[in-house]
Amino acid sequence: MQTFERRESDVRGYSRTYPVVFDKALNARQTDENGKEYIDFFAGAGVLNFGHNNERMQKAVVDYIQSNGVTHSLDMATVAKRAFIEKFEEVVLKPRNMPHKMQFMGPTGTNSVEAALKIARRVTGRQQIVSFSHGFHGMTLGSLACTANAYFRGAAGVPLQHVTHQAFGCETPCKGCTLGCGEESIERMRALYADTSSGVAPPAAFLIETIQAEGGVKVASAKWLQALQQLAHELGALLIVDDIQVGCGRTGSYFSFDELGIDPDIVCLAKGIGGWGTPMALNLVKPEIDKHWAPGEHTGTFRGQNLSFVAGREALTYFENDELMTEVKRKAKVMHAAMQSVVHRHPQLELTGKGMILGLNVGSTETSKAIVNQCFENGLMIASCGTGGRVIKLIPPLTIPDSDLEEGLNTLIKAVNRVMEAA
Amino acid sequence: MQTFERRESDVRGYSRTYPVVFDKALNARQTDENGKEYIDFFAGAGVLNFGHNNERMQKAVVDYIQSNGVTHSLDMATVAKRAFIEKFEEVVLKPRNMPHKMQFMGPTGTNSVEAALKIARRVTGRQQIVSFSHGFHGMTLGSLACTANAYFRGAAGVPLQHVTHQAFGCETPCKGCTLGCGEESIERMRALYADTSSGVAPPAAFLIETIQAEGGVKVASAKWLQALQQLAHELGALLIVDDIQVGCGRTGSYFSFDELGIDPDIVCLAKGIGGWGTPMALNLVKPEIDKHWAPGEHTGTFRGQNLSFVAGREALTYFENDELMTEVKRKAKVMHAAMQSVVHRHPQLELTGKGMILGLNVGSTETSKAIVNQCFENGLMIASCGTGGRVIKLIPPLTIPDSDLEEGLNTLIKAVNRVMEAA
Amino acid sequence: MQTFERRESDVRGYSRTYPVVFDKALNARQTDENGKEYIDFFAGAGVLNFGHNNERMQKAVVDYIQSNGVTHSLDMATVAKRAFIEKFEEVVLKPRNMPHKMQFMGPTGTNSVEAALKIARRVTGRQQIVSFSHGFHGMTLGSLACTANAYFRGAAGVPLQHVTHQAFGCETPCKGCTLGCGEESIERMRALYADTSSGVAPPAAFLIETIQAEGGVKVASAKWLQALQQLAHELGALLIVDDIQVGCGRTGSYFSFDELGIDPDIVCLAKGIGGWGTPMALNLVKPEIDKHWAPGEHTGTFRGQNLSFVAGREALTYFENDELMTEVKRKAKVMHAAMQSVVHRHPQLELTGKGMILGLNVGSTETSKAIVNQCFENGLMIASCGTGGRVIKLIPPLTIPDSDLEEGLNTLIKAVNRVMEAA
């Protein structure tokens, strides 16, 4: 670790939480340089839905490399990109009758949010974006303005403008929360925008996560989302879903919003879309919006990552039938049952989540840190999220073997019990 | 191409310039799906300094993948990352006595600029950044504010704030330019900042490219850069060099500023740093600045790209001795001589550049487009840059074989002659 | 009127509502150049609390002028200014134990708000101001950002920044309003500011009118104001009361907040403070805040208006005993009873207000215009306010004779009946 302490920036974070040097990784296990194995309930912050070094992707990528396939292509046309687009169209867009165009930006989530904001502002001629309390949308200046967390915002160094935060419509309101979420929050917004003397003008777009993963695994109410979309339509504003962390199968369906009764104008994808951990980002944009782009107006050097197209195409084959999603639903039940038992034992805890993303709010930063540390010592990588990191986030690879899932859950439960009972 | 027209966003650009579907690529040649080969004078917009599918990197990456090395690691410590850091320290930092810390952000150039702006603003407590006419620094809101081109700026949808553009100090002033570059521009700035009634306060940082690649291959004067650094020191402002396109060996030395007599506080690297086209970005930040980061204050999911660490480490071995840089200088002479002959024949043309990046200003968008198109028809990929794309940019892989270099130059020269003489 | 049409800016407004040329004015009557008299229920938009050409002030001012008193003095000390300050201290500040310092800015309400915003931002080191839906605070860029009305905001030409609008806590919620006012709005704000991931940081100040005069005569609930003050204290934010239109006796007490249980950090005064219509503005600033001003940091040429000091001092003598305020309360009852009878007859109307400012919401712009026009034809000057001008505002001089008050009320009631019954 000395090398990192000597030369890596003080901004480094996870190497402090997990102070070992990792070497190998396979599916839901990661191994450090001393050979110690860790079950992975973190999945690269939601990137590794299909596990580390997914065999099918590994093979496809190595074949591609060894055949001298184009690696880096900006937005030139390549065979690998075409295959990805066609598979995405076949497996994702067509079955949903989604007419959306596919925009490849720079290969990070924040690039995709920045591009979405630009086109939303252009199409509407408005500047203001509404995002939501506890939302996380990235770290570059445009998306950071949409991110709610004061710690991240405090690093901007300039005022964060042209974004308003509103209360997020939680499915289940958190204990003691008085932020005023729920459907009446939509009514308040409707009143605000209807009243030309409210001081608040209709926005260009509402930018929403259906599950705020970084924000503490807060799950939006479907009714609230539908009401939000209705309001957006009334106002001539766009509905943008940031599905970067919980899309690509995490919730038991390709998109997190598949069964929520909404039809987003723009969908932001990244993290899992590249399949096995190489970067890629993709916006789905309705054609009547997309046509407002002029060629090359928004670019990014690394917007054509062919290894990601190849591995990402493999990932899409998981959605050609129901097998994986059925497995996800089954494992989700296992996870949920296990964690419910913890909450039963410690009723001050709160459990949220959907599909294979769960959040356990343990109430304090210290408790959360203690649990994460104990887990790591006992061979489980898990991380916290939400304000002050008070929520333990369970987000294992979708492909995690049952035995690893169980072992990981046991390790976590023991750690929670030990820490809670020591307190 | 129909797939792209049907489903890819209208924002796509290069697939319009090069309307073929690429399949394979090796060193300085790229092949389309019909088997037609193209010599590559574009190098993935400056990413592919070491050629497509560089054999050493290809082998190292495949070995790494097949050994189940960790692919994606955020800012956890990995064996591959350590090897990269240590090689970078050994080959780049130590020989130059550079104490800089290494910060890995999201893996794109714009991420690196955004991070640099944040820390510069924090350290100085100031908000304003000075960047320069014709500068290009990225597309996310913070870096876009530093980018000069009105076409890109026009897509922001909100005012671009907290950045002032000043005249860039060209080595050789362009014909007829009255932007007021040169060392007197430094004097004007000094006067501005010294005068508390100028309306202009000292900035947090000056953000500069030593060669404005996207801006039209404008080469900064060394004296001007030194004077700029002097001014920055006087003002308590940082000097940030964006070496994203012309670093990593392009100019005949690892950094473009190696022989320019300046010592930047922050250096932004991306494009070539990952070696063979997978994304990576890296900021070098002086320790006394870097220490103002708190852990995790600036993040990015894809900040730990191990394939890029592996290939990037291979790239660094090219700098263990003088071989490659000697070759670059030799090839640069070949390129320069060839293009000088063109300028000799068409004295209205202007040639700029240094090392293996040259710009030929052909005076109009139409002329430039015609030349690029003729080149492509005749098997040469080349692109334009600068205002209105009036400058043809020559930026082949550093590893281009002599025969390809000559053939490419001949194709270009013929195209220039034909187009200029038809006009 | 031709002179005005030929040469005065198209921005002129009231000369279109009242298309005559006024000549003389005395107490609550104004006379046009043809000798037609009008009862004044408008009082110069709330300036003329003590009537036109108030005899005591007229005499004092003429004496002052004829003695060659200094007229214009910036912030130099003058005898007249000292007399004003001392009288204000004696009559207003001391009886209330108010330690506030007196700041004289440029002589308009918007100057006073701008100065208050500056010092609030400096003292707290924060930028954001919270103002309220339907609030009106002026037309210069800083105060305009606090003003809620979209018509005025639309003229800014630049984004209005650093201000957030929240729901105003009406004493009696308007029919059908879902803006979410009331004390739960304070709880929502408390939750927002307490939650470091809400996306919203604590503000520098809350800027509030106790009665939103321009905003449609909306009266704040005392409990809500107290809760707002409590929240401000918790957050380290200032409470600024803009008492420009409803201060100086309008509500039956010198300050509109005298009996509301709050203790503002800054009070903005203008309009009535100069007594008889010459300009003056005055901020009352707690000493611990005021001391953060450096000499001359906020200036304004016309900040020393001695005619206003002289007349304004006369105005203060009205508060040496209870006589005027008793009269105001009595007349307020007369006004209220008369207007209640109208509401009784037309239950769709809404009546709000306090003391000698009443608002009658007639539901539509057209209805309101028709009533105002009929009144004017029948010798009553009255104006509308609120969104779309749907509220008829009754704001006669406090010194209006009973006969004029009755005649004016009769004229108004007839006009309302006629227009409502014609509809």
Place this chain on the structure above:
Amino acid sequence: MQTFERRESDVRGYSRTYPVVFDKALNARQTDENGKEYIDFFAGAGVLNFGHNNERMQKAVVDYIQSNGVTHSLDMATVAKRAFIEKFEEVVLKPRNMPHKMQFMGPTGTNSVEAALKIARRVTGRQQIVSFSHGFHGMTLGSLACTANAYFRGAAGVPLQHVTHQAFGCETPCKGCTLGCGEESIERMRALYADTSSGVAPPAAFLIETIQAEGGVKVASAKWLQALQQLAHELGALLIVDDIQVGCGRTGSYFSFDELGIDPDIVCLAKGIGGWGTPMALNLVKPEIDKHWAPGEHTGTFRGQNLSFVAGREALTYFENDELMTEVKRKAKVMHAAMQSVVHRHPQLELTGKGMILGLNVGSTETSKAIVNQCFENGLMIASCGTGGRVIKLIPPLTIPDSDLEEGLNTLIKAVNRVMEAA
């Protein structure tokens, strides 16, 4: 003075420079409460062009008051306002063939600048304003952004946006100044705006003082102003002249720009326009610009000041013939000759100015303060301006008697000599 120390805001400035309580004033003399007389070379910061208590105005105003003329009228039509407009049209606009409309805003200079900025932004659809180093345009947020002085800007508490400062084109460049003024500065701007990759877009307007009074009595070159206007025309930008301090006869002609060969789109007037020290502001706006105002879009309670109309109309009668302007030119020569003798004796001093406004740059804040203090002790009120207050500004009433002018000049010269020779 205790009253002021006890109760007036710490922001007070002039009462510290002149620590006496003034009582009476007549023409160019002001008297304190102890009967000490001061010759006035300050003229209320340029307001009192026609002297304190100008006899003609005094009489007109008292007659008006005693006849119960309307005092305060917002933008209603009054007999007094019509008389003012007609006299202004007759004496000022018609002889110059100026088609401009007259807009009355709130009665301060900063109101007039704010209104000019709004309409310029609306008409052009652009946001950026160019103002100039050392320019002073007011203290409210919009005009403060145009003001150059860092002391004033530092009180804003928020970033000052949408304004760029350029070098002012001095008639005579200051010793050692390298801000880059002069006509080549126009060429640099032309190049900036012509180059779509300069990072700088054409502005809505150029806002300029022909003589920067607060900025240190810097006189613009006529050629430079003409070139600036030419550039504005080319760019579709407006030319706004802020003639608030040096208009109304100060330079020997009604407008300061009368003989400079420019035709401003908007002229901002305040200070002297009201004649004798009561507030008033007036914008002259070309009709094709003015028509973009909708009624009531920019307002201000005190925009109809009838005492100022009455006194201001008297002031206009001074321009019915050449008498006063001939006198001004004569006195200007006296002032200039006297001060030239001082510069002759102390060659390190710099003298600037035109007509009856002169600036003597004495090189340091301390020197300047010492001179101002000595003058005051010896019965001369004079103030400093410019960065650090290093410039002594001579701006007596235009109506000053020769004897007072001479006495004042002698007092000043003695003070300068004494202080310079003591140093």
